Amino acid sequence: MKTNQQTILKNEINQMNMNFVIKLVTVSSNPVVMEQLKMVTERVDKHLRRIDELFSPFRYDSLVSKFQRGNHEPVTSSEDFKSIYNSAILSQQMTNGIYRPYFAGRFDPSEIVRNWAIEQVFNEDLKPLLNTPEIEAIYLSGDSNSKFATKQGSDFRWAIEVTNPRNIEKTDTTYYLQNGAVASFQNDSKQTTIIRSSLVEAGIWSFVGTNTTVDEFMPFVSHYNLTGIINGFENLNFNLGSIIENKKVK
Numbered sequence: 380m381k382t383n384q385q386t387i388l389k390n391e392i393n394q395m396n397m398n399f400v401i402k403l404v405t406v407s408s409n410p411v412v413m414e415q416l417k418m419v420t421e422r423v424d425k426h427l428r429r430i431d432e433l434f435s436p437f438r439y440d441s442l443v444s445k446f447q448r449g450n451h452e453p454v455t456s457s458e459d460f461k462s463i464y465n466s467a468i469l470s471q472q473m474t475n476g477i478y479r480p481y482f483a484g485r486f487d488p489s490e491i492v493r494n495w496a497i498e499q500v501f502n503e504d505l506k507p508l509l510n511t512p513e514i515e516a517i518y519l520s521g522d523s524n525s526k527f528a529t530k531q532g533s534d535f536r537w538a539i540e541v542t543n544p545r546n547i548e549k550t551d552t553t554y555y556l557q558n559g560a561v562a563s564f565q566n567d568s569k570q571t572t573i574i575r576s577s578l579v580e581a582g583i584w585s586f587v588g589t590n591t592t593v594d595e596f597m598p599f600v601s602h603y604n605l606t607g608i609i610n611g612f613e614n615l616n617f618n619l620g621s622i623i624e625n626k627k628v629k
Contacts, residue, residue, distance in 0.1 A: 569611030
């Protein structure tokens with residue numbers, strides 16, 4: 380796929396029971412760039428595998444499993460676990476308990492871990508590639524959530540499509556963005572998509588938007604200056620805390 384002289388290179392990885400997609404926007408597909416894509420794919424794969432080993436609730440020896448068994452050492456011995464734990468507790472407080480990091484009564488921050496993993500890999504493994512002259516933009520997604528960045532001075536924008544939850548072949552809106560994060564959460568009747576600089580925050584607010592009524596969600600939109608869209612029988616667009624469009628879906 381080409382946009383002017385720009386080429387989008389792509390690789391996919393399956394880890395953590397998710398499909399991850401790496402994209403690089405380049406002005407050249409020479410052997411050096413292709414080798415960088417191969418190497419970064421290998422690094423991302425190893426990084427995600429390590430995160431899964433540490434935080435999967437399905438692994439007996441993971442930090443999450445140890446914590447679930449009553450061993451609180453991970454909070455003091457691992458900065459990463461402490462960061463995830465603090466984010467989970469803060470998210471519960473900020474959402475008035477709508478988000479709860481528990482499953483069957485046990486601490487399970489899987490929703491946060493998945494988005495945290497994307498951000499960690501993006502920042503540590505992909506972002507350095509922007510120092511390569513031939514690479515103009517980077518992208519990493521896990522299922523419906525993504526993190527992306529564009530080199531300063533480039534005119535490239537990522538086209539982030541939001542599909543209708545009742546008809547995935549229909550695109551309700553497209554955001555053209557250079558930097559940031561987008562997360563979507565869907566149930567049987569609607570989907571909430573949030574644009575944020577932090578993917579962890581975007582993921583939490585997309586969960587809250589889908590699991591509340593519009594009237595319940597709007598105070599959060601206003602207070603936290605949220606930007607995004609709720610797709611359902613009506614589409615509700617909001618930008619920096621204000622509603623900008625409300626229309627029925629045909």
